[in-house]
Amino acid sequence: MPIFAINSxxxxxxxxxxxxxxxxxxxxxxxxxxxxxxxxxxxxFLCQIYCPKDAIRVDTIRNRPTPLPY
Amino acid sequence: xxxxxxxKSADVLxxxxxxxxxxxxxAAAMAGRSVVLADKAWVGGSGESCFAAGDILYFDPEEDDxxxxxxxxxxxxxxxxxxxxMEWYAGSSTEIVNMMNEWxxxxxxxxxxxxxxxxxxxxxxxxxxxxxxxxxxxxxxxxKLGVTIVDRVQVTDLLTNNGQVVxxxxxxxxxxxxxxxxxxxxxxxxxxxxxxxxxxxxxMESGEGNTMALQAGAEFTNMEFSNCYNSTARDFDICGxxxxxxxxxxxxxxxxxxxxxxxxxxNKDGALLHxxxxxxxxxxxxxxxxxxxxxxxxxxxxxxxxxxxxPTFFAACKSCGIDPFKDxxxxxxxxxxxTSSGSGLTLKSFAxxxxxxxxxxxxxxxxxxxxxxxxxxxxxxxxxxxxxxxxRAGEGAARACEGAELLPVDEAQVESIRExxxxxxxxxxxxxxxxxxxxxxxxxxxxxxxxxxxxxDLREALAxxxxxxxxxxxxxxxxxTHELMLYHELRGxxxxxxxxxxxxxxxxxxxxxxxxxxxxxMDKEWNVWLKSRLKDGKIEITREPVPAEKFERxxxxxxxx
Numbered sequence: 001m002p003i004f005a006i007n008s009x010x011x012x013x014x015x016x017x018x019x020x021x022x023x024x025x026x027x028x029x030x031x032x033x034x035x036x037x038x039x040x041x042x043x044x045f046l047c048q049i050y051c052p053k054d055a056i057r058v059d060t061i062r063n064r065p066t067p068l069p070y
Numbered sequence: 071x072x073x074x075x076x077x078k079s080a081d082v083l084x085x086x087x088x089x090x091x092x093x094x095x096x097a098a099a100m101a102g103r104s105v106v107l108a109d110k111a112w113v114g115g116s117g118e119s120c121f122a123a124g125d126i127l128y129f130d131p132e133e134d135d136x137x138x139x140x141x142x143x144x145x146x147x148x149x150x151x152x153x154x155x156m157e158w159y160a161g162s163s164t165e166i167v168n169m170m171n172e173w174x175x176x177x178x179x180x181x182x183x184x185x186x187x188x189x190x191x192x193x194x195x196x197x198x199x200x201x202x203x204x205x206x207x208x209x210x211x212x213x214k215l216g217v218t219i220v221d222r223v224q225v226t227d228l229l230t231n232n233g234q235v236v237x238x239x240x241x242x243x244x245x246x247x248x249x250x251x252x253x254x255x256x257x258x259x260x261x262x263x264x265x266x267x268x269x270x271x272x273x274m275e276s277g278e279g280n281t282m283a284l285q286a287g288a289e290f291t292n293m294e295f296s297n298c299y300n301s302t303a304r305d306f307d308i309c310g311x312x313x314x315x316x317x318x319x320x321x322x323x324x325x326x327x328x329x330x331x332x333x334x335x336x337n338k339d340g341a342l343l344h345x346x347x348x349x350x351x352x353x354x355x356x357x358x359x360x361x362x363x364x365x366x367x368x369x370x371x372x373x374x375x376x377x378x379x380x381p382t383f384f385a386a387c388k389s390c391g392i393d394p395f396k397d398x399x400x401x402x403x404x405x406x407x408x409t410s411s412g413s414g415l416t417l418k419s420f421a422x423x424x425x426x427x428x429x430x431x432x433x434x435x436x437x438x439x440x441x442x443x444x445x446x447x448x449x450x451x452x453x454x455x456x457x458x459x460x461x462r463a464g465e466g467a468a469r470a471c472e473g474a475e476l477l478p479v480d481e482a483q484v485e486s487i488r489e490x491x492x493x494x495x496x497x498x499x500x501x502x503x504x505x506x507x508x509x510x511x512x513x514x515x516x517x518x519x520x521x522x523x524x525x526x527d528l529r530e531a532l533a534x535x536x537x538x539x540x541x542x543x544x545x546x547x548x549x550x551t552h553e554l555m556l557y558h559e560l561r562g563x564x565x566x567x568x569x570x571x572x573x574x575x576x577x578x579x580x581x582x583x584x585x586x587x588x589x590x591x592m593d594k595e596w597n598v599w600l601k602s603r604l605k606d607g608k609i610e611i612t613r614e615p616v617p618a619e620k621f622e623r624x625x626x627x628x629x630x631x
Contacts, residue, residue: 005579015145018188019112020112020114020273021111021112022112022115022116022120022273022410023111023113023273023274024110024111024243024244024552027244035339036377037552039504040273040556041271042266042271042272042273042274042307043119043306043307043386044120044270044271044382045382045385045386046115046120046202048385049202049381049382050115052544057389058196058385058389059389060307060386060389061305061306061390062268062305062306062307062421064266064504064507064508065508066266066267066268066508066511066515067508067511067512067515067516068304068402068405068515069299069351069402069405069515069516069517069520069521070089070346070351070354070355070359070402070403070517
């Protein structure tokens with residue numbers, strides 16, 4: 001599971017990550033966005049790249065167990 | 071509360087907002103047509119294009135020789151391409167890439183303002199740009215052209231009137247609002263199907279478009295080649311491999327030996343993907359695994375370029391404490407399914423029309439085997455194909471609006487689809503979406519089904535898929551509209567896997583990415599394109615001979631030599 005987190009001190013709740021996430025991982029929250037579907041994150045880093053306040057950290061450890069080819 | 075149903079109509083409906091969809095919408099709007107573009111994510115950050123290394127295969131008329139191109143791609147794809155289409159692509163790439171350059175897209179250039187071209191797997195001819203920036207710019211262009219963009223709508227079905235496509239339906243993945251789209255012509259470009267496998271940035275590609283097209287009666291070509299694996303870190307997702315393989319990347323086995331020169335003495339570590347992953351699998355099966363990868367030999371200039379083009383790769387490495395220029399990282403074949411493969415919806419002409427009236431197709435789900443033949447993951451071709459086929463499909467769909475009236479929607483059909491669309495919302499059972507994904511992946515990712523396979527393996531996989539579908543229908547847990555989107559994605563994966571294995575059973579030879587231990591040789595008798603379509607609820611395969619007269623006309627050899 002990507003151990004990604006939103007830094008609530010930096011986040012201004014602008015909603016950019018909620019808007020752009022390709023896999024619909026976020027939902028609008030009261031003070032910061034909610035990471036509601038964390039297991040669907042593909043670690044694409046778009047939220048981190050587009051966050052205007054550098055408030056998101058994405059990790060790349062695979063989010064769900066996936067069978068290996070061999 | 072679910073908002074009231076939304077209806078929209080346009081001359082041209084574009085389904086899918088990756089590179090192909092955006093280019094299609096731009097072209098149709100430039101031709102003066104009203105356009106609606108729908109995507110299950112947010113257009114500008116959707117599709118694989120954002121995360122691609124930003125390569126477009128580009129024909130430079132001053133430097134390139136068409137015949138050399140045709141010979142190269144005939145050889146790469148073992149004679150399964152169509153030389154007329156490659157000629158079309160070459161000319162179109164010159165025209166369309168230069169047009170995009172005039173739009174202000176960020177292609178890398180040298181001091182004289184000429185495109186910098188870089189090698190990838192199978193070629194030396196890619197212009198490059200940062201994919202994620204390009205997609206943002208394309209969205210801005212769509213807005214300027216007045217295209218109606220509908221974000222976060224998962225389209226599930228095509229609407230038909232006497233066998234002609236008249237639109238589509240879907241639902242908002244956050245609110246559940248039902249959407250009915252009505253159009254004179256529809257372009258399907260929802261990508262292919264990665265099965266949410268290990269490779270980076272493709273988890274949204276799950277084959278829903280394949281399900282829609284198959285149900286609407288469309289024909290697919292050579293689905294046995296829908297078995298693309300890239301290579302990737304075992305423990306995290308990466309991108310940019312086509313470039314890295316040709317710019318100093320090196321694979322080694324557990325003994326520390328570089329081994330690719332044994333499997334491909336000419337291209338070595340820059341081998342085409344099916345050669346690479348078959349070699350990796352063989353090394354491991356013969357006891358020399360695991361496999362490692364490093365970038366120790368990459369030049370300073372290419373390191374800088376790589377940082378600019380694929381920042382996400384370096385972010386991924388950094389977050390794992392890895393320096394790819396110093397460290398060897400454990401590497402595996404990273405499954406990509408039917409993405410970037412030489413298969414997909416049959417296209418009838420350069421207008422990118424399908425076998426179903428009023429339905430066009432472009433991008434990764436349309437048959438790019440017309441360019442790459444029997445291989446997958448050639449690098450730069452796929453984003454190029456999305457760009458070129460997308461634009462041409464947009465022009466084609468716009469042109470087809472002339473004199474074509476808006477055919478009525480069958481409201482009874484809409485109601486029946488609406489019921490089916492939401493049938494599983496709130497469904498309770500014992501199978502989570504995550505477990506269902508894992509079970510489908512277990513039928514497609516293992517090397518015995520898609521890298522080195524035989525008839526028995528393929529029949530085993532098809533039987534397993536039948537059981538999984540039964541279990542999903544009976545036991546799937548769908549708690550909200552987000553999970554309803556994932557449920558429809560599961561259906562797309564099942565369709566794509568069935569198309570792949572049914573066609574793979576039919577092709578009793580080995581060629582390109584399709585390798586069978588029970589038929590290990592390439593055979594002239596199989597110089598045929600395999601066509602799949604639905605007949606009485608089952609996939610039926612027919613054969614169409616590869617057009618030998620075209621190869622003769624272009625002076626190209628017929629494979630196997």
